[in-house]
Amino acid sequence: MLGDVLKELDGLGLAELVKKKEVRPLELTEAAIQRAEAVNPELNAIIHKMYDKARQDAETVDLTRTFAGVPMLLKNITQEVKGEPINSGSRALQDYRSSTDSEYVRRLRKTGSVFIGQTNVPEFALMGITEPELYGPSRNPWNLGHTPGGSSGGSASAVAAGIVPIAGANDGGGSIRIPAAYCGLFGLKPTRGRVPVGPNLGRHWQGASVDHVLTKTVRDSAAMLDELVGYEKGAAFYTPRFDGSYLAELSKPLGKQKRFAFSVNSPLGTEVDPECIEAVMKTVRLLEEMGHEVEEVAAPVDxxxxxxxxxxxxxxxxxxxxxxxxxxxxxxxxxxxxxxxxxxxxxxxxxxxxxxxxxxxxxxxxxxxxxxxxxxxYDFYVTPTTAFPPAKIGELxxxxxxxxxxxxxxxxxxxxxxxxxxxxxxxxxxxxLRTPFTQLANLTGQPAMSLPLHLTKDQLPSGVQFIAARGQEDKLFRLAAELEQTSLWVDVNRNPFMA
Structure with missing residues (x-):
């Protein structure tokens, strides 16, 4: 059944079926809509449907595009679609509609993606959980009693539940990486300035916030970043240039004896759950087995x-x-x-x-x-993505x-x-207290990613964060591609909603 294909394949895999004409874009769109209608009442991941427009867009997709016909969701803040509501999780904005597409959305359209709706966010994307008063909480497909994180919690919930393989996200203090860690997904925050923020803006949150996506696979994230990068008029920040293809980087070996620094201690001196510590220590042991040099040393910042x-x-x-x-x-x-x-x-x-x-x-x-x-x-700095596994709904x-x-x-x-x-x-x-590790990369502008490398005894995902020097997403992608092939990588299809 096409619904099973939608759950099993990533975005590039679905696009390949479209290009081979084994499935039509409209069929994929209908499958995603059917999946959303079946599971969203329990998850509350999608808060605005764009089904009719999606059906229209699916009929005119350019089949040569990278993500031709692939259904996708957008985050209900900054990722604006002309004529559609964008209320940022706030009741005060529930009647507001966008006057233009954001530059991020314009570039996504050129990939051939089909937008089926918008995802739930905490008000103004301020929290590491997604429980706005306006729409109520989004729930984690691994356990409905727990949060999928925030602020891209609705996007993470939808991807982990197999509604779409890719969903829009942004990260101003961990809002891509935290939901990735909690939902067993791959989440990369690019270097400051790498992804457009316009029109009429040169920065979000003084450059701390960067848009990208949440995905099931490393290659979908890499291919999407290839599509999103490029000069933007009025951009406030210079980003170290990368002339290659991030997707092509995945086939290149990382190389032996890279130097990794790691720490499992909270930079605030607060508690870190043993499960999150174990996630890092298992990763450290694997890196050493792979021939890399690993040293326990904390980042030299206050x-x-x-x-x-x-x-x-x-x-x-x-x-x-x-x-x-x-x-x-x-x-x-x-x-x-x-x-x-x-x-x-x-x-x-x-x-x-x-x-x-x-x-x-x-x-x-x-x-x-x-x-x-x-x-x-050090080539990479490794920490837990979060200090605790996902909190229960309402716990915070x-x-x-x-x-x-x-x-x-x-x-x-x-x-x-x-x-x-x-x-x-x-x-x-x-x-x-629960998320002290992610803000550093936002303030320094570095690229950082969360990898799904641990399941707790309660069968909840726990992520491991890797940070690299500014402009070095290519190194992060190569590392992620290698770790994706190891036994530590958590298969998101193991969660109850994918059964």
Missing amino acids: GKKIANSYFTLYFGEVAASIALLEEVLGRKAKFGDVEPTTWVLGLLGKATSAEEFVLSIREWDKAAFTMETFHER EPSGAEKWLMNLAGKTGAGGLLKKAGIVDQLAEKSL
């Missing part, structure tokens, strides 16, 4: 400074998002327009000075220089006391008092 610099950005960007929201609403934003946590983050942004913001960006630059020097000695809800404090702060506008009370440090530690 983890707490990195976290605080990240949150300074975070607060400022939320405050700016709320200010832009006012343009859409045509009035002053008020408490209740957005979720309480979002509102409080915005208050903290308003209480953050321009001086603090500039100093935090300088901290990024220091860390970037330090890591460039670090990679003169604010406590009653925290909700009371947020409501009080929201109604009184007491962002400055929250800062003076030390709430920023507390918030940083609590928010990053």
Whole structure:
């Protein structure tokens, strides 16, 4: 049955069937729609359907394109399609529709992909879980009681459940890698500036956020990055040039005796679950067996400074998002327009000075220089992707006391008092307790990937993160291609939804 083919093959595999005329694009589109209708009620991965337009697009696909006729989902933030809603998980934007395609979407169209819908995100993509008040939680196909992560949680859930082989994602603090780790997928965050962010924008989150995809296979990610890269008018950042094909890199050997540094210690000094430690240690043993030199050494950066610099950005960007929201609403934003946590983050942004913001960006630059020097000695830096396996749905809800404090702060506008009370440090530690490893690469601009190399005793995926020097996605892809062939690689088709 075509539904089974959809689940089993990756994007390039499906495109090959189309090019051989063994299946028509419309048939693939209908199979993906049928699969979505069957499983999405349980997963809540898709929050906006584009079925009729997808059927039309499938009839006019250029069969010579790389992903000709392959059904795909887009993330419901920044990945804009003209005339379609883009509400970023916020009730305040639920009636807003895009006036143009984003450049990311324009390039995806040229691949021959067919967009069947948009995926669930936490409000403004702010969380490492996907539980927005507007749409409710997305669920993990490995265990419906657990989160698929965030902020690209809906995309990860859909790919892991076999609705589509590829889904749009972006990563401003781990939002590709965290869901990849939780759902047993491959997730690469490219080098800062590698993927377009326009039109009319030169950066997202000061360059911390980069768009790409979540996939079942390494080759789909590589082939898609080949399609997405290229000059963009108005882009804010220079990216080290790569003149080859990322897909072609997969057939090249990584080479012997690469130097790996690894650490299983949280950069915040907080707890790391034994399962996440074991994921790295198994990988280390395999790398040594493969003939590589592996040394336990932590990245030479101050983890707490990195976290605080990240949150300074975070607060400022939320405050700016709320200010832009006012343009859409045509009035002053008020408490209740957005979720309480979002509102409080915005208050903290308003209480953050321009001086603090500039100093935090300088901290990024220091860390970037330090890591460039670090990679003169080490080819790769290895950590757990996350400090804990996937949380249960609702487990990370604010406590009653925290909700009371947020409501009080929201109604009184007491962002400055929250800062003076030390709430920023507390918030940083609590928010990053489960995901302290991913933000570094966002702030330094390095490429980083999560590989599905471990299943916990509860049969939940746990990822291993690899970071390389800026511009070296090719090395990451070669490494991933080799590890994909080993016994450690977790087969996403083992999850209950693929049975």
